[in-house]
Structures are given as C-alpha cells and as structure tokens.
Amino acid sequence: MEFDDQMRRYFGTEDIAAATPAALDAGIEHMLVDFGLERDPARKFGMWTLLYMLGSAPDLDVAFKDTETRDAARNFMDMMDRAGDA
Template sequence: MDLDDQMRRYFGTDQLATVPPEAIAAGIEHMRVDLGLERDRARRFALWTLLYMLDAAPALDAVFEEEADRDAARNLMDLSARMMPDAD
C-alpha cells in the first residue's frame, strides 16, 4: 500500500493540507470502516498507520490480534515520537 494512493483513495488528493475538515472526517470514518473489514495483516497495519498519523487510530488491542503486529505498531509509535521536535 502506497501512502499517496491511500491519501487519494480516502481524501481525493495526496495533499492533505488542501482537504476541508469535513472531508478529512469523512475519510477517517471510511478508513475506520475499511480497517474493521480488512483481513490482510499488512493492509490492516497500513490503514492503522495512516489513522495513527492522523491522530485517529483505534487502540492496538482492538486492531491487532497478533502480538507481533502490536509490537510493530508500538515501534512505529516510538519512532515517530522520536522524530517529533520536543514541545518544551
């Protein structure tokens, strides 16, 4: 799953800054529905990752049955936190 493809699928563009708030909310809702229906582990992880980047990801335990997937998600969360500038 390519990130730009996912952005175009759910928001109609790969430029999220141009998307109105209502369309962002609708795209997030669409992603959450797809996440609930998706059975492929890699696709579920990709959808969860995009939702995480949009601060809309469901809890790990609700999404990932496999401990390895939860660990990978935690690693992603840790890495992204390290890349964010300190708020101090």
Template structure:
C-alpha cells in the same frame, strides 16, 4: 500502499494541506470501515499507521489480536515520536 494513493482514495486529495475538516471526517470513517473489513495483515497495519498519523487510530488492543502486531505498532509509534523530537 503508497501514501499519496491512500490520501486520494480516502480523502480525494493528494496534498494533506488541502484537506478540509469534512473531508477528513468522511475519509477517516471510510478508513475505519476498510480497516474493520481488511483481512490482510500488512494492509491492516498500513491503514492503522495512516490513521495513527492522522490522530485517529484505534487502540492497539482493539486493532491487533496478534501480540507481534501490537509490538510492531508500538515500535512505529515510538519511531514517529522520535522523528517529531528531531530523530535519534
């Protein structure tokens, strides 16, 4: 899953700065539906990650049954936090 492709699929744009509030809401709803229907673990994780980056990810306990998947999501969250703080 390429980031630009996912932006286009869910929001109809490839430039995040061009995203309107209405397009954001509609795209996130589409993502939530796809996330709920997705059975492939890697695709589910990718969708969750993008929703996390957009501030709309479901809670880890609700999103992932497998503890290893929850741990991977926590690792992702921590890495993103460190990146925002200027890295390691």
C-alpha cells in the same frame, strides 16, 4: 496500497493539507470502516499507521490480535514520537 492511493481514496487529494475538515472527517470514517473489514495484515497495518498519524487509530489491543503486530505498532509509535522530538 500505496500512500498516495490511500490519500486519494480516503481524502480526495494527495496533499493532506489541501483536504477540507469535512473531507478529513469523512475520509477517516471511511478508513475506519475499511480497517475493520480488512483481512490482509500488511494493508491493515498500513491503514493503522496513517490513522495513527491522523490521531484516529484504534487502540492496539482492538486493532491487532497478535502480539507481533502490536509490538510493531508500538515501535512505529515510538519512532514517530522520536521524529516529533527532532
């Protein structure tokens, strides 16, 4: 699923700044449900990254069963932290 598709599906807009607080809350809740049901590892990881950027990602040990994916998620978190420092 493309990023723009996720934004439209969960928040009703491609511009996150245009989403109302209620739309954000509802979209995050919907995304968390879908995340729990998702079986495709790549889609699940993509959903987790967006949830992380929104401050709502599940903990790594809950989100991902395998070590490789947890390590990739930690790398993403570190990359985002470094980008925030720039």
